[in-house]
Amino acid sequence: MIRVSKVFLFVFILFVLINNQIFAQSVYVLPYPSQMPGNKFYTVNRVIEKVSYFWYFGSFGKSNYYQRLSDKYLVQAKTLFEYKQYLLAYEALLLSNQYFEKIYPYLLSAKKEGKDISEKRKILRQEGLKHIEELDKLKKSTPENFLWIPEETESSDLKIRSLINTSKNIRKKYL
């Protein structure tokens, strides 16, 4: 009887754990990877990105702009980490962090303008969860530190694990 109870308890715990894992997944969908550094259209892409800053006016517009860019650079970082382009990936993740931090202040100004931000806030939360989910995956597949030695310029000591942790903490602030 005790053995049956133990098996039951084990199955129950396993069920809860598996279920928890399912619930932890965010429904937020990240975009496809855009052009990567080195692509001949990459610079054009960056210019369009800078110019479109003016097109994305208004507090909702600006929050959308930074949300889009934060997603874009997270996906870029993820892809570059997979190809072991650590320096470029590191820089992309830094950019994603910068942009992510700019989303919420614009939502706050929208609130001050009298706009209901409840839905946007939910989306930001989902975005943060999705980012954390991806960052957790990255953590498992990347080295803790990496010394990037280019041919001509100075080498860089990339604290990848630390950056991933910082990135996660930035997202957690807005959950």
Place this chain on the structure above:
Amino acid sequence: MKRFLFAGYAAILIALTFFSYLFVDANFMYFSSPLKGFDGQHRSLIAGTYFLLISIFFGIYIFLIKNYNLIFPNLSKLKKIIMLLLIPVFAYPAMFSYDLFNYIATSKVLFYYHENPYLVMPIDFIGEPTLMFTRAANKLALYGIFWTFISGIPYLLSLGNYLVSIFMFKLFAGLFYLGLVFLMWKLTKNKLSVVLFAANPLVIIETFISGHNDVVMMFFALLAIYFLRNKRIFLAVIFLILSVFIKYATLFLVPLFLLTILQYAKNKKIDWSRFYLLAFFSMFAIFILSFLREEIYPWYTIWPLTFLVLIPQKRKLIYLYIGLTFGLMLSYIPYMYFGTYSDPTPFIKILFMLFPPACVFLYQVIKVNKKSIL
């Protein structure tokens, strides 16, 4: 007879204005009407009354065309009839289409919320009261950037009052209608051209009741042609671009413009009647192609009609097209009667749309055959 006609024209416009209030959306909170929901409860009565009103309206229109020289010995008489068009400005706009509410919603996103309507949808503004009755609020701005920009004029002039903004948007469209009619006169110096367009019931209903912006796009297109005729190419190009950035459809005129500029460069004489006919067919092509995107909307007929009336000698084509405008106005009936966009409405809509032009075509064929026998 003229007085009787004038009174009849005013009476039909007043009747249509009153009739429009039977279609007030149940969620439209800016005025309380005891007739809210009437259109849903008395479908056959509504459809029958509409058929009668629209038939009388087209009847008067045909009478005006047939006797335009008698009725309008000078332009001032025509101006009187045009003045009557202030009546339907007071009609409820969403009798057939909710587009006017959509224009106002887009304007509000830009000029009230200070957000880009090409990125932020009206539905993003939770608690926005007009979302209760505005349709397509889950879509980004559908029209060109120039329209979005100039729609700020009626929006800002309404000082935030929704009912005033409805009238302002209609008056705004009305101004371009007047401009369009004036340009038609300038280009043709033909009263028939003006009467054919200005008195067409579809043009009047879609502009002054529904408040559609098609006349705005066509005004800039015709202004471009006016400058093209006067060999002021730069201004012509600018106004054509402005027209395209209202509703995109006039993009189909670009090849014709380029061809004409090329002919100018070669010092060739331009046959303007041929130009208008080609412009008519270009706009008719995009009108037909709109079926692929969504469906053929009655107000799209304004695009080709603008050019067709410039060649009033093409009587047969004009009558055939008038038949189509009548058919398209009748095509609203199946929805009024069935209260649904699904079967059998689409099929009956097509039948209603094609029946009048088919009748005109048959009449023309019989007439030609009779003449050839005699």
